[in-house]
Amino acid sequence: MRTRVEVVARRGPGGRTVLPVVRGSGQLAVRRTGPSAVHLVATAFGPLGGDDAEIRLVVEEGAVLAVRSVAAAVALPARDGDRPSVQRVLAEVAGELDLRMEPTVVARGAHHRAGLTAELAAGAVLTATEQVLLGRTGEEPGRWTGTTRVVADGRPLVHTTVGLGPGAPAWLPPVAPRAYASTVHVGQAAGVLTAGDAVRLPLDTGWVATAWGAELHTVVRAVEAVA
Template sequence: MRAAAAIVAEADGRGGTRLAVLRGESPLLVRRTGPHAVHLVGGAAGPLRGDDLRLSVEVGPGARLSVHSVAAQLALPGRPGSPASRLVVTASVAAGGALRWSPEPLIAAAGCHHLAVTDVTVEEGGSLLWRDDLVCGRHAEEPGDVRADVTIRYAGSTLHRHELAVGPGAPAWSGAAVLGGGGAVGTLVLAGPSLPSPATLGGDAVLMPLAGPGMLATAVGRDIRAVRAALDPVGAYAPV
């Protein structure tokens, strides 16, 4: 299945945000759920192998947008022999704009083969909160292959470049260097003019200052609850 969705948020000139574009197609449907909130609504199970999904998010100068989802994404095997499923999310935030991306987790079901590509560009003076959680397998299940590939640029420089691979194709991903047997991992990137102080977040979770104007909170946990317990409070610093 191929699908593309687009969200364009613009300042409405009265201190609010107007969604100039809000367009989706199954299984990538988008609904406005608040003055500056949008939810992704899964229009079908998946992603399944062979799916090619693209979402573009644009936040204009002075606009604010918060993107959530109504349910976890469940990456599933699909037809044998199909190429990896792929979700490419491209986002841009203009100066004075603010974007919060905090969807429900991605769950890597057994036998899936999924690639999640994130490419975010923030102009100087824009604010970003970008959250991604990954659950390795459904209950008592080994995950399939998921690779997340993240690039976040701020003010013309690459602020954060990160890939994470789990599953049978990723050597020793559950070893002590990578996830150490943890069943879930979450990351939260903050970028912009106003940032919190570094902190340890309890358990295997820390909030670290990046080399550029941003911070990364990373949490590894037995399950998604441990990751949420560590990362949700960091979301309180949200720009949106």
């Protein structure tokens, strides 16, 4: 299934944010849930292997946009063949974007590819989180590949790919994490900080925090402790 979402946030009268474009098709609908907030709502179970989703977010100068989702997404294997499911987030930000969606659970036999590409103007603010769990309760893990690329004021700031699960180059059972969480923030600098299984590393104009472990709730709390 092909899914397309587009949201545009613009500074309106009196400095409030208006959303002139809010639309979704395929597996995701978009609902405005606050003055400058939207939630993505799944209209079908999945994603299934072979599904392709693209989420395009534009936040113009002076605007603020918060993007959330209603529930965790469960990535399932293709009915035929070995095709991955794909979700791409493409963001153009001159204002402030807060992207914090619910976790992705990758079922046994599934391969889900997630990508965030953010183009930030000078002075833009970005906070983006990723939460992943490989396998449901009592189930063998699926595979997840996530790529994050952030360009700030024309300069590459972050470009990283993380691969987890069977078939990923760094997957080395029995010591192999089933849960992963990360947050990238641009807009306010911070230094190095570690806590448990989490680490926060500085960027020129922000920071990135990551954690791996056996349980999702544990790694989420670990990232929050250093964020």
